[in-house]
Amino acid sequence: MSFARASNIGHFKRSGDPALSEGYISHFLSRVIRKKHEGDRITLKHNTIYVIPSTTGLGFVSVSALNFVLGINYQNNLLLGVAYLMIILLVVSIIYGYLNMSGAQIRLVSIQSAHRSTPPTATFELNTKARLQQLSIEHNHIKQQITLPVVEASELFSIEFEFPRGKHSLGRFKFISHFPFGLVSVWSYLYCNKCIYAYPDPVVDKSNRQEFESHNREAQLVHSSSHLSDEFKQLVPYQSGTNMHRISWRHFAKTQQLLVKDYEGETGARTLGFDFDTLEGNVEERLEKLCYLVLQAHQNNLCYALKLGPRLIKAAQGEQHKVTCLEALSDY
Amino acid sequence: MITNHLTITLSYLLITFLPVTPFGTPFNILMLLLAIWHGVMVYKKNTGVKNSLLNIIAILGIAITVISINITNTVELFVALMLLACQLKVLQATTNRQWQQIHVLNFFTIPSVFLFSQSLYVALMVMMLLGINLVAMLQLQHRASLAYSGKFTLSTVLLSMALSILLLIFMPKLPAFWQMPGPTLAKTGLTEDVDPFNIVKLAKSDELAFRAIFSDGSQPQINTPLYWRAIIHDKFDGNQWRMSNLQNVSSNLTANSNQPPYKIIAQASNLPWLYALEHAISPTKAVNNNYFGTLFRTDKITSTFEYQVQPANARQQVHMPNWQYRFYTTLPEQLNPKTQALAKQWDLSSTTTKQFIDLMQLYFVTQAFSYTLTPDVTNSEHKVDQFLFEYKNGFCGHYASSVAILLRSAGIPARLVSGYLGAEYNNQLGYFSVYQYDAHAWVEYYVPNEGWKVLDPTAWVSPDRLLGSLSEHQTLAGEFQQNLGLSLVAWSDFKAVNWLRLQLEQLDYQWTRWVLNFDQQKQASLLQALFGAKGKQWVGALVILIISVVLTLLFFYVKRAQQVKEALAIKRYRQLIGLSKKNLSAAPPKRAVDELIQQFTDHREMLQQFYADFAANRYQGKSFGKNQNKHAKNLINSIKTKAKR
Numbered sequence: 004m005s006f007a008r009a010s011n012i013g014h015f016k017r018s019g020d021p022a023l024s025e026g027y028i029s030h031f032l033s034r035v036i037r038k039k040h041e042g043d044r045i046t047l048k049h050n051t052i053y054v055i056p057s058t059t060g061l062g063f064v065s066v067s068a069l070n071f072v073l074g075i076n077y078q079n080n081l082l083l084g085v086a087y088l089m090i091i092l093l094v095v096s097i098i099y100g101y102l103n104m105s106g107a108q109i110r111l112v113s114i115q116s117a118h119r120s121t122p123p124t125a126t127f128e129l130n131t132k133a134r135l136q137q138l139s140i141e142h143n144h145i146k147q148q149i150t151l152p153v154v155e156a157s158e159l160f161s162i163e164f165e166f167p168r169g170k171h172s173l174g175r176f177k178f179i180s181h182f183p184f185g186l187v188s189v190w191s192y193l194y195c196n197k198c199i200y201a202y203p204d205p206v207v208d209k210s211n212r213q214e215f216e217s218h219n220r221e222a223q224l225v226h227s228s229s230h231l232s233d234e235f236k237q238l239v240p241y242q243s244g245t246n247m248h249r250i251s252w253r254h255f256a257k258t259q260q261l262l263v264k265d266y267e268g269e270t271g272a273r274t275l276g277f278d279f280d281t282l283e284g285n286v287e288e289r290l291e292k293l294c295y296l297v298l299q300a301h302q303n304n305l306c307y308a309l310k311l312g313p314r315l316i317k318a319a320q321g322e323q324h325k326v327t328c329l330e331a332l333s334d335y
Numbered sequence: 336m337i338t339n340h341l342t343i344t345l346s347y348l349l350i351t352f353l354p355v356t357p358f359g360t361p362f363n364i365l366m367l368l369l370a371i372w373h374g375v376m377v378y379k380k381n382t383g384v385k386n387s388l389l390n391i392i393a394i395l396g397i398a399i400t401v402i403s404i405n406i407t408n409t410v411e412l413f414v415a416l417m418l419l420a421c422q423l424k425v426l427q428a429t430t431n432r433q434w435q436q437i438h439v440l441n442f443f444t445i446p447s448v449f450l451f452s453q454s455l456y457v458a459l460m461v462m463m464l465l466g467i468n469l470v471a472m473l474q475l476q477h478r479a480s481l482a483y484s485g486k487f488t489l490s491t492v493l494l495s496m497a498l499s500i501l502l503l504i505f506m507p508k509l510p511a512f513w514q515m516p517g518p519t520l521a522k523t524g525l526t527e528d529v530d531p532f533n534i535v536k537l538a539k540s541d542e543l544a545f546r547a548i549f550s551d552g553s554q555p556q557i558n559t560p561l562y563w564r565a566i567i568h569d570k571f572d573g574n575q576w577r578m579s580n581l582q583n584v585s586s587n588l589t590a591n592s593n594q595p596p597y598k599i600i601a602q603a604s605n606l607p608w609l610y611a612l613e614h615a616i617s618p619t620k621a622v623n624n625n626y627f628g629t630l631f632r633t634d635k636i637t638s639t640f641e642y643q644v645q646p647a648n649a650r651q652q653v654h655m656p657n658w659q660y661r662f663y664t665t666l667p668e669q670l671n672p673k674t675q676a677l678a679k680q681w682d683l684s685s686t687t688t689k690q691f692i693d694l695m696q697l698y699f700v701t702q703a704f705s706y707t708l709t710p711d712v713t714n715s716e717h718k719v720d721q722f723l724f725e726y727k728n729g730f731c732g733h734y735a736s737s738v739a740i741l742l743r744s745a746g747i748p749a750r751l752v753s754g755y756l757g758a759e760y761n762n763q764l765g766y767f768s769v770y771q772y773d774a775h776a777w778v779e780y781y782v783p784n785e786g787w788k789v790l791d792p793t794a795w796v797s798p799d800r801l802l803g804s805l806s807e808h809q810t811l812a813g814e815f816q817q818n819l820g821l822s823l824v825a826w827s828d829f830k831a832v833n834w835l836r837l838q839l840e841q842l843d844y845q846w847t848r849w850v851l852n853f854d855q856q857k858q859a860s861l862l863q864a865l866f867g868a869k870g871k872q873w874v875g876a877l878v879i880l881i882i883s884v885v886l887t888l889l890f891f892y893v894k895r896a897q898q899v900k901e902a903l904a905i906k907r908y909r910q911l912i913g914l915s916k917k918n919l920s921a922a923p924p925k926r927a928v929d930e931l932i933q934q935f936t937d938h939r940e941m942l943q944q945f946y947a948d949f950a951a952n953r954y955q956g957k958s959f960g961k962n963q964n965k966h967a968k969n970l971i972n973s974i975k976t977k978a979k980r
Contacts, residue, residue, distance in 0.1 A: 062439040069443055073450075076511045079638060080503060080853055081453050085446040085465075087499035087506075088492075092469075094886060095491055102893050137477035152477050183487065184472045185435055 037175075040192040044110040047178075047191050054101050060093060060186035067093075093186055100189040103182045104138075107131040109193060112159065114173070116200035116330070118294070122146065122163045123201050125173060130157045141177040166201035168287065170334045173197050200333040203287065205295035238262040249304065274318045275300055275307040279335075290332050297332070301325040311335050339471040340425060343437065344373045346445065346464045347422050353460075355452035358415050359403035365396055369422050376426070383429035393423055414447045431475055438472045441465075453638060455846040466492055494889065498882050505862070505878040508855045525606065525753055525774055529568055529732055530575040544755055544774070545601040545610055546844060547767040553595040554765065555612070562777065562789065563610040563769060565754035567627045571743070573667045574718075576736060576751045583607065583631055585623035588616050594646035600847055601640050607632045609642060610754060610769075616647045619856075626650070641852040652786050655748060663748030663781065666740060671719040674737070678744030688747055688782050692790065695741055699734075699795045702727060706797035731756075734792040735776040748781035756791075764841060904952040904959040907967040911945070914974050924949060937977065941970045 045051060056064065067089035074082030108130040117123045129135070135154040146163045162176075173195035180189050238251060241261035254262045277296050282289040293309070300307040301320070308318035309328045312335075316328055351358060351366040369392075376382065396419045404411045421437060421444050428434050445464045448457055466488055473484045545563075555561055568576035591614075601609060609617075614628030619642035621633045628647055632640070655663075666675070677698075685691040710729040715721045719737050722729060735751055742749035756775035758767035777791040862874055912919040912927050915934060919927040928946040932939050945967055952959040 059435045059439055062436070063442065066439055066443045070446060072512070073447075075509050077450065077638060078511060078854065079449055079453065080851055081449040081458055081461075082446055084499055084503050085442070085449075085461075087502040088495050089442060091495040091498045091502075091882075092491065095495055095889065098886060098890050099491075099893065102890065105894075136479070153479070181476050183476065183491070184469060185476045186472075 036192060037194050040175075041194045041196065043195065043197070044108065045191065045193050047104050047107045047109070049105070051191050052101060052104050052189060053191065054097055054187055054189045056093060056097075057181055057186060057188040059181075060096070060188075063089060063093060063186055092184070096184050096186045099183050100180065100187040102133075103136055104178075104180055104189050104191065106133065107135055107138075107154075109178060111173075111193075111195055111197070114197055114199050116202065116326075116333075118202045118204050119166065119168050120204050123166060123199050124161045124163050125195075125199065126159060126161045127176075128157060128159050129154055131155075136180070136182045138178055138180050141179060143174065144171075164199065164201070166199070168201050168203045168290065168333055170330070171199050171201065173199055200330050202329045202333050203290040203294045205298050206288070206291035207295055208282070208292045238264060248302075275305055276310065276318070277307060278310040279312055280310070286335070290335060294329065294332055297325060297328045338377075339474060340428075340434075341374065341377050342467055343441065343471065344370050344422065344425055346441070346467065347418050347425075349460070349464070350445065350448055351418060353448065353451075353457070355454075355457060356411075356414070356448065357404075357451075358400075358411060361399050362403035362415055362419075365399050365403075366418065366422060369426065373422075373426055384426045386427065389423055389427050393419075396423070410450055414444075414450065417444050417447065434475055435472070438468055438475070441468045453851050455843060458846075458850075462492075462496075494885075498885060501878055501881065504853070504858070505874050507875060508858050510855070525565055525604070525608065527566060527578040527606070528575040529736070529751060529753055529776060542771050543602050543840075543843075544604070544769045544771050545599050546847070547610075547758065547769070548598040548600070548848075549765070549767075550595055550597070551765065553597070554760075560756065560791075560794075561612060561758050561767070562752075562775075562791075563612060563755040563758075564627075564629045564752055565608045565610050566752070567625075567629060567779075568751040568753065569663065571666060571736075571740065573670045576739070579627070579750070581626045582629075584625055586626040588614060588624055588628055588647040588650065590616055591646045591648045596643055596645045598641060598643055600852055601636055601642070603638050603640075604636050607635050609636075611644045612646070614647045614649045615644045617642050617644055619643050639847050639851045641848075641854070649786060652781075653784055655781060655783065660748060663750060664743045664746055666743050671717045671740065673717070673720040674723055674740060675744040677723070678741045681741075682745040688780065691742075691745055691747065695738060695792070696795050699792065704728065704734075704796045706730060706793065731776045731793045734796060735778050738790065738792040739778045739780075742778070742780050750779050752777055752779055752789075761837070761841060761844070764844060766844060768840060768844070902952070902959070903964055904949050904967075907945075907964065907971070908949055910971050911942075911967075911974075914971070914978070924953075935974055935977070938970060938974060941966070941973070945970055 039051060067086045070082050070089065071086035073079065074084075074086055110128045110130070112126045112128045115124045115126070127140075129138070129151070131154055136152070138151045138154065140149045140151075140160070140162060142162060142164070144164045144166050146165045149160060149162060151158060151160060164171075176193045176195065178191050178193070181187065182189070238254065239262065241250060241263050249263045251262045251264050254260060275296075277293050277300075279289055279293060282292050284292070293311075297307065297309065301322075301324075304320060306318050306320045307324075307328075309316040309331065311331055314331065316324075316331055348366060348370045350356060351363055376384075397416065400412065400415050400419060404415055406412065421440055424433070424437050424440070428437060442465065445461055445468065448461055451457075469488045469492065470481070470484045473479070473488060474481075479487075547563075549555070567579045567582060569579040570577040599610060609622065609630035609632060611617075611628075611630050614624075615630055616624045616628075617630050622630055622642045623633070624630050624647070628649060630642070630644070632642075668675075681691055681694040685694055705728045707728045708730055710733060711726040713721045713726070719740050722733055723737055739749040739751050753774070753776045755769045755773045756777075757773050758769045760767055775793070777789065777793070779787045779789055781787050866874060908924065911931065912922075915927075915931055917930060919930055922930065924946070928942055928949075932942050935942065948959060948963040948966065951957040952963070
């Protein structure tokens with residue numbers, strides 16, 4: 004198992020940074036670029052913006068050369084003029100393309116780890132002094148390329164990732180624009196070292212439920228009970244991490260005080276234990292089932308512990324505990 | 336977006352139906368049908384035609400194109416196929432990538448019209464179509480409004496055009512690498528073999544043949560007829576006067592230094608023969624003169640061409656060798672017996688060539704010959720007989736041909752010359768325009784001890800024709816205009832129309848002279864005049880420098896224009912907090928100023944005053960005027976000077 008996982012991660016790293024698998028020069032270049040673009044934010048300016056003619060631009064240059072040859076051979080000044088005009092247009096496009104991007108600031112605002120198919124997202128903020136036209140964001144694990152047609156002053160945008168289950172470094176984002184005319188590619192990078200988790204998708208364990216229930220009596224509660232069936236006991240002050248469903252909004256509306264409804268016979272009474280080894284199926288299936296159990300236990304404000312092979316997460320409850328468990332599941 | 340696609344199709348259609356692109360009716364119809372198809376597709380909101388269907392249409396289209404355009408006309412065929420391919424690609428395209436390819440290809444397809452015509456109007460049209468193409472490219476990238484895209488494209492193109500004109504003027508011009516086939520587009524009034532008795536579409540074209548530019552004071556007198564010689568015909572085969580074998584053989588003549596040189600800008604004629612008054616030589620590269628003193632170029636003239644003409648002395652020919660005498664008096668003996676008999680009769684009753692010509696003139700004048708552009712069609716084998724004794728009407732070709740035959744019959748060496756007679760003079764710019772309808776034919780005959788002389792029998796019949804251009808010819812006006820059909824010249828009776836025609840003609844002259852014929856020679860002399868012999872070699876570097884400077888200016892201009900201008904109050908505020916030791920950029924203004932007051936206690940009042948002004952401006956919408964600004968500046972300066980001490 005661990006072998007498979009290691010190779011999996013190795014594979015991801017390679018594909019996440021294709022430059023690494025290229026030759027020595029590109030390796031060196033990518034390291035230089037990486038050093039320059041590492042961090043959570045970047046200001047696009049002369050030393051972080053790269054400009055070259057795009058494929059269309061190269062086609063444009065060859066058409067210009069063709070016009071030049073025709074102009075020379077037919078001694079046709081107008082054709083020559085068109086050839087010169089095209090070259091100058093390309094240079095002017097480079098200037099406009101560069102100025103379009105320069106001065107913009109891109110900042111990573113937040114990372115939202117989530118289930119694999121939710122999906123995990125990262126939110127960026129883009130600030131520009133001037134109008135920025137047509138910016139696309141590229142990433143190796145992106146669901147679909149994001150294009151912002153026009154950014155006037157500042158804009159928030161989220162990137163949805165298509166990661167396999169696991170813990171991932173955000174890696175390289177490429178911000179690219181072909182403004183104007185599509186003749187030039189103007190781009191910059193942002194290398195983000197922050198991590199994002201793609202939790203396994205929760206899957207209800209159907210096939211083995213009978214056996215599962217008999218082995219683990221408490222687990223039954225996960226399916227059958229909800230806090231609504233319990234008897235109301237008292238209101239206690241809100242603590243961060245408590246399930247939002249339990250907040251008494253009626254009190255909040257009246258007194259502006261966040262109080263949490265406490266139910267009879269709830270906490271401490273039952274502690275669940277989820278064990279990777281007791282479940283059936285391959286690694287992914289087991290993790291998905293565990294994920295479902297963790298979510299359900301959390302929703303029902305149950306205290307639960309998680310055992311993943313050698314690693315044991317002690318019984319607890321609350322938002323933080325859920326996140327710890329989910330991260331452990333992702334990182335298995 | 337979809338309207339953009341349709342405009343591209345419309346540009347192809349416009350190019351196809353342009354009068355200067357001779358693609359033939361089948362091809363025009365094909366392109367029209369494809370355009371209609373695209374229109375219907377756009378209307379029905381369909382995109383992308385199946386490849387298999389397109390392949391069939393492509394094969395059919397190529398067949399139609401080859402049928403429509405003769406396969407020997409390589410240039411027309413190439414441009415037509417290019418148009419067809421682009422149009423099919425437009426029908427096929429669905430993705431942005433495909434559209435990008437089309438837009439880039441258009442930068443080749445649209446300017447290819449310049450191979451056919453380089454007139455000002457065509458140039459404007461091509462620029463407009465390229466502009467539309469660029470707008471479409473811009474809109475493909477980001478969906479901005481049409482107004483924005485149009486404005487952006489216009490400003491970019493205008494700037495780029497200015498710079499490329501600089502490049503065009505100053506970049507060293509290269510000679511042609513290799514010969515390319517030219518498009519066949521000539522509408523010339525001249526033919527290499529003259530057959531006057533065939534129905535000739537003479538005088539039907541009001542297109543320009545060439546322009547002549549004389550330096551000031553050396554213009555020919557207004558009242559001398561201008562005979563522009565082009566082709567010598569010295570063999571008559573019964574139907575046609577054939578071009579001389581020596582027409583394209585270069586020969587040496589001596590320059591006549593008494594007469595000043597002049598320039599001629601010839602329009603494309605698809606013939607190598609050039610025009611000059613009387614005998615001439617030319618210093619221009621690739622232009623030679625032949626034995627007869629007419630000029631020719633080594634290859635056909637497929638675009639406007641400017642050359643220098645130096646008047647030359649005619650070859651002194653006191654005696655004519657026997658073989659030459661026989662050559663210049665040869666006629667098919669069995670044809671035109673009446674004509675030959677009449678010539679022999681005049682020969683007996685005259686002693687000199689002069690007397691013989693007088694007899695001929697008398698005959699033409701007394702027999703009431705008339706000049707017409709629509710002569711009777713001859714049906715006999717003896718065409719000259721029929722003309723001289725029956726119909727007695729015709730145009731220059733008839734008269735010249737008949738007189739040359741009469742002269743040869745009497746044993747006087749004679750040959751036919753074709754070229755142009757007359758010219759329209761432009762008073763303002765001082766040049767002569769000669770049009771296709773000025774095409775003319777006349778006779779040269781040989782007199783021993785005197786040499787070759789000019790004789791224009793048309794003048795006996797229609798003396799008006801000798802001076803000015805045919806368009807100014809009064810008696811023929813009606814007939815002339817009928818022949819021309821729809822044309823501005825045909826309406827020259829109306830003053831406004833004539834004025835407009837002359838203005839357009841003047842504009843075209845300047846365009847031809849300064850844009851189309853700006854060649855290596857002109858460039859060299861311009862550079863010499865501007866920078867002297869020494870500076871010339873630095874011109875290329877200078878131009879690149881100028882262009883770099885302009886582009887750098889553009890860079891800073893756009894950068895400035897893009898930046899939002901900060902309000903004055905904020906600017907001063909930023910300067911102030913910059914003076915602090917702490918970083919106050921994130922602090923709210925009130926706290927920042929309090930911090931400053933703590934640091935610079937001496938300036939407490941001034942700082943408080945500044946904050947009051949600042950707050951009044953920012954939060955209450957009051958103005959931050961001159962006084963407030965002055966106060967803020969004083970504050971900043973005094974803090975600075977204090978800090979230095």
